Amino acid sequence: MVKKVLIPLIATLMVTFTVNAAPLLTGDQVERVIKTLEQLDPIMEKMEEDLDKSGESDNDPLDPQMLHKEFAMLYGYSPQAKEIIEANGFSENTWPDTAGRVVKAFATIAMEGDTELGMEQLQTSIAQIDADPNLNPEQKKMLKDQIISSMNNAKAIMKAPKEDVEVVRPYFDKLATTME
Known part of the structure; x- marks a missing residue:
């Protein structure tokens, strides 16, 4: 009886995890994201200016979907942006996910070295709060x-x-240069 229930349950869980698992990121994808970001640089600057002027920018750094939303917005920003993204092998669906994953991994690597700095800033903020009469x-x-x-x-x-x-x-390093 247990085998009759357990085997289908395990099979179902394996299929579920396989379907929900994101495909592995490849070096080719990272290279294409870098190339795309380099080509999009003037467009991204213009988009940022337009968003600042219009007040539409709602970059919430605590929003887990922030990067996805930003890259999706970039795709739809102009025909030229869409053309560049598609010329590098991405689509409306693949660009936000792939670029978001690359930038998130970049940020994770960057934060590895900033752990001490972050702790110092945290301690400074806490000390200021403690000192506030x-x-x-x-x-x-x-x-x-x-x-x-x-x-x-x-x-x-x-x-x-x-x-x-x-x-x-x-x-x-190449991403750091591209993202400056």
Whole structure:
């Protein structure tokens, strides 16, 4: 009886995990994202200016879908942007996901070296809260908890899968130059 239930359950779980697993990121994809971003640089600057002027920019760094949304918006920004993205082998569906994964892995690698700096900034912020005579102990505790929670959320959101990080790592310097 147990075998009759267990075997179909395991088979179903294996199919579910296989279907939901993202395909592995490849070096070719990373190279094409870099090339695309280089070609899109003037368009991205213009888009950023337009969004700032219109007030439509809602970059929420704690939104786990932020990168996907930004790259999807870039795809639809202009016919020229769409043409460049498609000329590099991406589509409306593949561009936001692939570019988002590459940039997220890049950010994860960049944060590896900034852990101490982040901790220093966190400690400085907490010290400023502790030193503020206008805050009562409850307010201080609430503010410190919010800062720590926000930092932990940001780290979790920007942490890419290990497999993506390893594929992107050899391209880190080139990406850093491209993203300046």
